[in-house]
Amino acid sequence: METISSIKTRVYRFGNKNADGSSEMKNLLGGKGANLAEMSAIGIPVPPGFTITTEVCTAYNRLGQEDTIYLIKEEVESAIDFIENIMGCKFGDMENPLLISVRSGARVSMPGMMDTVLNLGLNDQAIDGLIRKTANERFVWDSYRRFIQMYSGVVLGMKPLTKEDIDPFEEIMEHLKEKREITLDTDFTVQDLKDLVYDFKDVVRKRTGKEFPMDPWEQLWGAVMAVFDSWNGDRAKYYRKMNGYPSDWGTAVNVQAMVFGNMGENSGTGVCFTRDAATGENVFNGEYLINAQGEDVVAGVRTPQQITTLGSKKWAELAQIEEKDRSENYPSLEELMPKMFYELNQYQDILERHYRDMQDMEFTIQDGKLWILQTRNGKRTGAAMVKIAVDLLKEGLINEKEAMLRIEPNKLDELLHPVFDPAGLVKEDIIAQGLPASPGAATGQIVFFADEADKYKYTILTRIETSPEDLEGMNVAKGILTARGGMTSHAAVVARGMGKCCVSGAGALKINYKERTMTVEGKEYQEGDWISINGSTGNIIEGKVPTMEPELSGEFAQIMSLSDKFRKMKVRTNADTPKDAKVARSFGAEGIGLTRTEHMFFEVDRIKAMREMILADTVKGRKLALKELLPMQRSDFEGIFEAMQGLPVTVRLLDPPLHEFVPHQLATQKELAEDLHISLSSVKTKVAELQEFNPMLGHRGCRLGNTYPEITEMQTRAIIEAALNLKEKGIEVTPEIMVPLIGTVNEFVVQDEIIRKTAEQVFKERNNKVEFLVGTMIEIPRAALMADKIAERADFFSFGTNDLTQMAFGYSRDDAGKFLSIYLEKGILTSDPFEIIDREGVGQLLAIGTERGRKTKPSLKVGICGEHGGEPNSVEFCNMIGMNYVSCSPFRVPIARVAAAQASILDKEQNS
Structure with missing residues (x-):
């Protein structure tokens, strides 16, 4: 095998406690690739893989697909060989296939804005070998249907035809669930999954006119180029514009060996934070799903469970679930898999101390083995940002200058937003409870589609679940409300990054896109109805709720004091x-x-005297x-x-020109003429005289004071x-x-x-x-x-x-x-x-x-x-x-x- 140190500079490998790159190379490897390399180097269990640099993305935009593949083909093939040697399997092999994931990775976190493909390498032949290898037929067919669905959406462009439609693959699954009278994906039998694979490929054939690709290398190059393309996708461009990120950065592509959270009841996947991303409290927290893959957690298709027992009890309290039912049906990872929780807890502590900042981590448990898939500095609210910076300073992990530089100045604006006035809240007005995904208070009219978020002056974007395509609407809306998803869902993570109020996972909401209605316990709410949401409590409230000024935290005062010092x-x-x-x-x-x-002159009791001065013909x-x-x-x-x-x-x-102070409507001109006891024609003449072709460059500012010194x-x-x-x-x-x-x-x-x-x-x-x-x-x-x-x-x-x-x-x-x-x-x-x-x-x-x-x-x-x-x-x-x-x-x-x-x-x- 080629030694790791001799790899060329367009592809950087990591794995087996070794890496070409480091966390200092985010501009070249993207945040995800740089952190994967760093984690591998410090001994964190990371699935082996490689990163194609951001420079290749920039070259792709100039060269096109064919020349870009030629540019990196040899290095990618060598890097795949590197993964094969570590994992003991071969990419494209029929008996012992290596499956890989292909993910984006910009130099800054852009959650959900670009594309990902999992389980790449599966085809009609490889599934037989994988079934023999794993002795788990259900897992293999489940992975195959997931791969076809994801690859078709990302690479082949299989999207819903209209905004009222659902994903074509989701529609097929929903029909099968209705027919079989089941509710969850995990309820599908092996035969159900086989039928889904057949139906999925049939939809691809009908919609694209082509067969689903079977060649793993064709699949890989298609996925890599799709990730590069997603850098210039609408949602990524909007996110960059919203945050002021340059368009010439490009994205890296991270290719990793797949590890599987959907291999059965001893497997799972999750997302966790070393501190509370909403409040900044120093509490390890997160969500997980058993027998699932990572996308299931953030997509909100299934209700995720809490990682810690403390968090699980808090969640059950919000969801009004009895403790006995909670511990039986929604156990924490700490309760269900104590060994895995203990390892995860150790790694989160190591990573926070290593990076000296709150971390957002993704993990997978494959048949009792824990893998860390990603870590990054976590998105957080303005309040959490301030508290985390002050706490890390107190804990000695950072110094005063670093604490100041951890503050994003514009996010302080979130701390100054009004909150609901408790005196204006009536308990009976609370119509449902969700998860407090992103703090704040928002009142607005219901809209169900992101591209209509500006339909009213104040809107609450109300969705079954949000997706990256909803980004622009989420930014426009005053608040975000979803029926599905947990504290780590797309809606929650993006809303916190925006400083936008969000309530997620409100399961009592029944949303009908075609009818444009939301039903809660038999009561129907139409598009345009007013609701209020409290992102700090999860309350969903009927009608408008009055607000009050917020109380600023002690940490806020500490940051202000530090700023004055420097x-x-x-x-x-x-x-x-x-x-x-x-x-x-x-x-x-x-x-x-x-x-x-x-x-000061525009107030009612003053404008008359001001107009009298303007209309006067003499200095006196x-x-x-x-x-x-x-x-x-x-x-x-x-x-x-x-x-x-x-x-x-x-x-x-x-400063402004005088024409801004005089009336331009006939009725107001008549009123002014009567008040000043002058003719209407005199008023009209003066108004006409004051009118300027270009007021910006006209009779204003010091020019007024110099022509009418009595004003000065x-x-x-x-x-x-x-x-x-x-x-x-x-x-x-x-x-x-x-x-x-x-x-x-x-x-x-x-x-x-x-x-x-x-x-x-x-x-x-x-x-x-x-x-x-x-x-x-x-x-x-x-x-x-x-x-x-x-x-x-x-x-x-x-x-x-x-x-x-x-x-x-x-x-x-x-x-x-x-x-x-x-x-x-x-x-x-x-x-x-x-x-x-x-x-x-x-x-x-x-x-x-x-x-x-x-x-x-x-x-x-x-x-x-x-x-x-x-x-x-x-x-x-x-x-x-x-x-x-x-x-x-x-x-x-x-x-x-x-x-x-x-x-x-x-x-x-x-x-x-």
Whole structure:
């Protein structure tokens, strides 16, 4: 046999406590292949196999099938020989056949998004030899029918014809079950299984016009290429887009010797987690099935049993099953196979300590022997992510920096979602109980099909069971409800990864796709009916349930404290009201980076005065209207300043064009004319005059203040008077007045003079002073390039990246949706520039503006207040170019704090 060390680099082998690769090679071997190699090397019992690298997938997309097979044929044949020598059987042999599995393996976990084929190598001749070898005719025929079903779906494209139909093979099995009056696959007799194999091959013949392939090598190459193809399948592409994974990564292909959980009552298969993926609790948990293969557990076809006795009792309590019935009919693996449980428990402990993270493992027990098929860092909810990181830190498995880097900043958003208010729950409204698969609270209207998840504003995707094809609908829906499946089903695992509320395995639900109904204990619910689901308890509730703000855990506070220890940048918030300011402060905001004053003018009691100011033909008329607005603005600022208790508050002067404030409907125009005692024609004329061809580039921002300086005077007076009023109450205030949309130095100079002159006038009137800053919002490319000149007068810069992105790309944010998705799909853009800062273009403007501004004024305070301020990748870039702070919406403040800490840690590591 060829020695393992001489294998070429396109195929990496593992098995028999030896491996070519390691866990450090995930980019090349994919996560699954790298971990299989690692487990084999450290002595975990892994079925032998090999990994075809991600580079081959990339080559396949360029070369096509024939040339790719030629490229790797010799290495694959050698690797099959390697497996044969370890397993003592031969691929394609009629008497002693080697059967293999073919699975995908991207560098990151993408559960269910790509394809798998099990039992590959079976054909009409091999089954006879396998029956003689195993003396288990039922097992062999069961494996054969599974192989035909799976291979036909994955490789031959045998899918349901319509969404109301079920899988053609499932339909044949359901008819046979009805005829035989049985309910489970395990109830099939040997003759039933033989009949199913015959019927399955007949369906393949009729649907494809070809015979099911009998040549094992044809089967293997078909499966390998199908896995490569699945990398660019719709569900994989959507999953990548949802998570921001590049399309050029490719997937590896893992080929392993089959081990069988369906060989009888001494065999089984399962999925387990070293910690609770929903809560983060340090409890080993999982599910298993006796006499089954791995797909049975995640597909939810049979109700899985719990691995531990503790978990089994909790499950029985939820399912309202008496302890006696539970122990007899649903024993835990710990009770049923204590030796196997003991081994599994040892391996889970070894693997968690080795990888120093919560592991998601798959295992098979073949005739009393335990095999570990896979391990990976487990998908987890936001709450579990925080608790696991803190617990691993306390246990000494990771250090503080590692704990911070274990946090996915965006997943913190899950902890801030509302939960059901117990006061609004009525016990009688609970219509059924399922498994609490993914925490959270969701209320919505029932939809039964994933492609209709956007049919209503709020939907609960209600399915018998979900499949990878449902991914897009699962992402759109507010919550997911399934009649089948356990805590490790597809719905549960994917929902937890999304942070989506999910209740699975609600067996009391009878779902009829064709009628679009759900029946529970005789009561029928139609599509569009409102239900609520509690992913923390498994309760399914009729109608809408009110929500309340969540209580944040102690671990959350610990992570926030750790983030403050490491980060260099401050985190502020964008807030226009005292309520928003208080929420942001509770999340740790260190000031306000953007208060939009225009939002204050749209309230009913103010819009009239604002319109009066706009319609005035003279400076005197405008000043009279602005005098009416002054106390309103002053009161607003007092509330915001008081909420921030001495922290800096940046107030942006009026920014939008005036046409946004005037009425455009005839009825409202008539009402305004009557209120102001002017003619309707005067109102219509003024509205027409204000209309702009391109408001984005029109009469707005500093252009308003420079043409109507009385607006800037009023707003400055309101800000300064509010600050003085609070100072007299003993409350410290640090106002920062921001001039929007400058493109030239002189635009800022004129506004700066008005602001400072007005402030001095107020100080003189009040015989009192407050410190304040005057700065500008850099949102026009020319301003970034002129930053050195602007910094001669400005105290601070705040980059408005929303408008800066629009101007730099020439994209309208409101209209870009018409082509952005196509640009992303075609690779013209790698990410949406309105979501993630475009480092190559817009980012360079940020860097140039910061550098040039600080060259003139080293003490210049620089921040960002666009939507990018709460996006982790953008926060990292802001840290990289030396900004003082980022500002974001209140509920994204924790995300920005963690992202800023991670940016500092990574920056130090790269520069050390």
